[in-house]
Amino acid sequence: MPFTKFVETGRVVYIAKGPDAGKIAAIIDIIDQNRALLDGPCTGVPRQARRFTELHLTGLVTKVTRGCTERALRLAWEADKITDKWLATSWARRIEKREKRASLSDLERFKVARAKQARNKMIRTAFFAIRNRNTTGAKKAHARILKLREKSKAYNKAQKAEKKANKAKKA
Template identity: 45%
Template structure:
């Protein structure tokens, strides 16, 4: 029987970078240092302020980034060196996923008046675009 390609691209593995979905470090990234069982892993985020701890997978989101050549049960020092060497935190901050999260958080923090200002600005922008498209069609 031929091997079929999997639909899944991100796996729970040592070195996988994860985003914490709940708890006091919610929104920060960490690295899987060791897999405990089918429900939990030891995570560590020495550069992002996440202490080494056991975390259930349901509180983690696997992101596409991973550390290469990270040994199993690596200590915080080794993880820190790999994170800095591969520039994982910078890659994460430049990713569309992280930028989208910050935009959503910013939008959620707006006051009623600020949302009104954004709405008016959107209407003005749409009006300018519509007029430019009409002028381009005529020309």
């Protein structure tokens, strides 16, 4: 399969190393084979030269001219909604998930482990009950599964509502 992400002006990159690690910025100019000029006016990355070894190319590109001003980049960034597109990628969601797990306390980690154990026990019992469909345990397990699915749907709706409320607060 041929390459699809190329180093070009307007390419959005994820900064992997240095003081701005974890932020995204756009390539404004290519200095030489090893370095590029970056700027991230909407993400707090000042204009600077960075080595390509410190960057990861994303699939996002914004239309800017070579060496454009910070204001022009900001307008193009906001017009293309690059920040929203980045947050919608699975890459950004994985990073967010990793940071959330890293920030858990001991008690929260313990609660997560116990919840996983309980979930796996329910799955295991449901599996064996369904495998032996002729038993009355299968009917009970099926009823429990339906109840848990409803509970999970309600929980997911609550999580989405909470995220929307947090985004509304930030905006």
